[in-house]
Amino acid sequence: METPADAVSAAVDAQGISFAGLPPRPHVLGRGLAIWGRVISDSVSRRRVLLAVAAAPLAVACTTESAPPPPPDPLSALAAQARADAALAKTLTTPAAAEIAKARETHATLLQAEVDRERPPLSSTAPPVPTAPPTPPDPLAALRTALDGAAREASVLVPSLPSYRAGLVGSVAAGCASLLEVLS
Template sequence: MEPSRASLPVLRRRRALRLFAAAPAVAVLAACGGEPEEPDQLLPLATAAKADAALANAIARTHSGLAETARELAAARTAHAKALQREIDRVAPRDPEDPPSVPDPAPRKAPPSANAAADALRTAVRRGQQQSAELVARLPAHRAGLVASVSAGCASLLEVLG
């Protein structure tokens, strides 16, 4: 038995709708299929945040007068590194068995004097603030918000450090 003429256009429309509905998924899969051609722009920021946290932790262990401030700074910069790492991994998912794309920094030694240690913290945080502020304008909106937040956090830390 042959389908009636009235049912043919419905079948064609449904099939066309399915094809159109699948097109965005195919485009996304094609765009996500290959390896990124260049390193993620957030990698240097995440690496710097981890390094700043390591420096702050070393200073907290060595200089008791700076310990509380250094620990707070380490916690803030660790949070920055984690947020940036999550975004990096969202864009380029990695196997959980693989090491993080942002490696842990080498152990740091604190500067010998408290003044030099405080200056080192200021310099590190200022660099993190500038680095992230410069990058914001070149990022898509969803990433710019994250990086602007890191920049603002570093600016706040600079105020605390004086």
């Protein structure tokens, strides 16, 4: 019984092609690996391959430009102003001043929480406590001016913020306006 390989051999012999000078064929998988192993070992050493693999991330890190830092969060300035207003209100001895200090501390806490939620701090330490500014000659007038400025700054900022932040800043602006009425 003749196999397909015998038929191919007979056809090759009929054409006059000779395979007598060729080396014997090893198994196909073994031959492919042997050829690639010889090609790799002849052209590239193992050290060069390892060096290229180790240097690739370094090359990528050196060539990519870092993104510019984001602009400062506008709510962080409002939080700092609220802390300063609370410190100024604590210097007054009127009963309303204690409530104003408490309200402005609450504003500062809520604004800082939103700033930290939007852009988490790089370290787990709390923001530095500001030093107490020098007491102005008329602290009551300075507090009125500060509350008026905070209400104006917050109300100007509201239209440029996303809706979930605009609600908070609008509440702070309204709170500052109502605290200003308490002082009047």
